[in-house]
Amino acid sequence: MMARRAAARFDEIIHAPHRLRICALLAPVESMEFGTVRDDLGVADSVLSKQFKVLTDAGYATTSKAAAPTGRARTWLALTRSGRKAFAGHLQALRELAAAAEGEPLARSASVAGAGVESPDRDRGDEHGQADDPQQ
Amino acid sequence: MENNASPPYDPAAALADVDSARRSVADRLITPWWYHPTLGAILAAIMLVAALDLHDVVRLVVSLGGAIGIGLLVGAYQRTTGLWVDMRNLGPTSRRWWFAYAVIVMVVTGSSLIPTASGRALPVWLAVLLAAVALVATIVLGRRVDSAMREEIRSGAAALPKARR
Numbered sequence: 001m002m003a004r005r006a007a008a009r010f011d012e013i014i015h016a017p018h019r020l021r022i023c024a025l026l027a028p029v030e031s032m033e034f035g036t037v038r039d040d041l042g043v044a045d046s047v048l049s050k051q052f053k054v055l056t057d058a059g060y061a062t063t064s065k066a067a068a069p070t071g072r073a074r075t076w077l078a079l080t081r082s083g084r085k086a087f088a089g090h091l092q093a094l095r096e097l098a099a100a101a102e103g104e105p106l107a108r109s110a111s112v113a114g115a116g117v118e119s120p121d122r123d124r125g126d127e128h129g130q131a132d133d134p135q136q
Numbered sequence: 137m138e139n140n141a142s143p144p145y146d147p148a149a150a151l152a153d154v155d156s157a158r159r160s161v162a163d164r165l166i167t168p169w170w171y172h173p174t175l176g177a178i179l180a181a182i183m184l185v186a187a188l189d190l191h192d193v194v195r196l197v198v199s200l201g202g203a204i205g206i207g208l209l210v211g212a213y214q215r216t217t218g219l220w221v222d223m224r225n226l227g228p229t230s231r232r233w234w235f236a237y238a239v240i241v242m243v244v245t246g247s248s249l250i251p252t253a254s255g256r257a258l259p260v261w262l263a264v265l266l267a268a269v270a271l272v273a274t275i276v277l278g279r280r281v282d283s284a285m286r287e288e289i290r291s292g293a294a295a296l297p298k299a300r301r
Contacts, residue, residue, distance in 0.1 A: 020150055024157030028289040029165075029219045036218030040160050066214075076220075091154065097147035 006088035010097070013058045014090045018043065018051045023087040026061070026079045034063075034075040052077060060086055155292070161219070162289040167282050168216050174209055176274030178202045180267035183244060187263035189251035227288030230281045237277035244270050 014023055018041060025040060026032055038048045055061035060083030065073040079087065185198045214220050226234055244266050251257045258266075287293075 015145070015150065017145055017150075017153065021153055021157045024154040025161055028158065028161050028221075029225055030222045031220050032161075033214070033218040036164070040157070074215075091151075094147040094150050094154075098151055101147060 006085065006092050008092040008096050009086070009089035010093040011086050011090040013054060013060065014087055016051070016054075018047070019055055020090075022048075022051060022055065022077075023060070023079060023083065023090075026077060027084060027087055031064070031076040031078040034077055037077055055079075055083065058086075059083070158289050158292060162286040164217055164219055165221065165282065165286050165289065166217070167278070168213065171209065171213055172275045172278040173271075175206065175278070176271035178205045178209070179241070179274060180271040183248040183270050184263055184267040187248040187251060187258045187266055188260065189255070189257035221285065226281070226285065227293050229293075230284035230288055233277055233280045233284055237273055237281065240273045240277070241270065244273075 014020055021041060022037060025037055034045075034048065038045060041048060052061060052063070056063065059080060061077060061079050064076045064078070066076055067073055179202070181198055182202045185195050210220075223231075223234060248258075248263070248266050257263075
């Protein structure tokens with residue numbers, strides 16, 4: 001349970017599995033390094049870049065670069081304030097949908113179907129795609 | 137009729153994924169063993185030279201060295217863990233521990249600045265005691281904050297911090 005209960009609001013942008021996990025990883029922290037998020041998701045750099053761009057285009061996330069002693073800049077990912085609010089609202093919506101669907105087949109839940117719940121693989125294509133380098 | 141569509145990503149599965157991600161973050165939030173002792177030692181050194189009313193050049197060098205050291209320490213922490221948290225990420229329990237630590241640091245720092253205000257050094261035993269309190273409090277309470285944060289993240293009780301942007 002979040003410390004501050006948000007108003008339920010299902011968010012199509014966040015709901016895609018990879019993006020939901022990215023938000024769940026970034027929500028409890030100030031920022032997380034690109035490679036750490038990539039390793040947790042188990043995807044190629046290009047996949048994380050693509051999914052994260054959707055979040056940044058929506059104003060939900062942001063990146064920053066920090067120089068490392070090795071000279072190579074490290075990319076740090078973070079949720080914006082609106083991203084944190086949207087994620088909290090989406091979590092609340094998921095809880096309500098899960099509670100409503102409890103005990104009945106998901107396909108029969110009009111609220112879930114109406115929310116445009118998408119396939120778990122909808123954003124999981126290209127996982128073995130050629131890695132671009134987001135840190136260039 | 138054959139249906140090649142993938143099964144829907146239902147809310148229960150999504151919530152389970154969120155819980156899994158939270159556990160992953162909590163497991164990563166393991167502060168390296170050297171972080172709190174080093175931070176405590178830097179604070180202790182700054183307080184010690186202030187409390188003993190050493191020459192201004194010594195105090196300046198130690199303070200600058202401490203500031204640089206803390207910067208390097210933070211960088212090392214970030215490289216080691218791959219993440220960064222600040223006080224806005226604290227939940228209810230970790231916040232209480234953090235405030236307890238902040239109060240101790242303020243009291244100890246204020247006491248160590250008495251010589252600066254009065255021009256008279258504190259007794260050596262008191263200066264050493266202040267430095268020791270800073271060191272021990274940083275190690276003990278720093279680890280308490282970490283432990284509470286891990287539990288709050290796992291349970292979903294972590295605060296919803298405000299982003300800078």
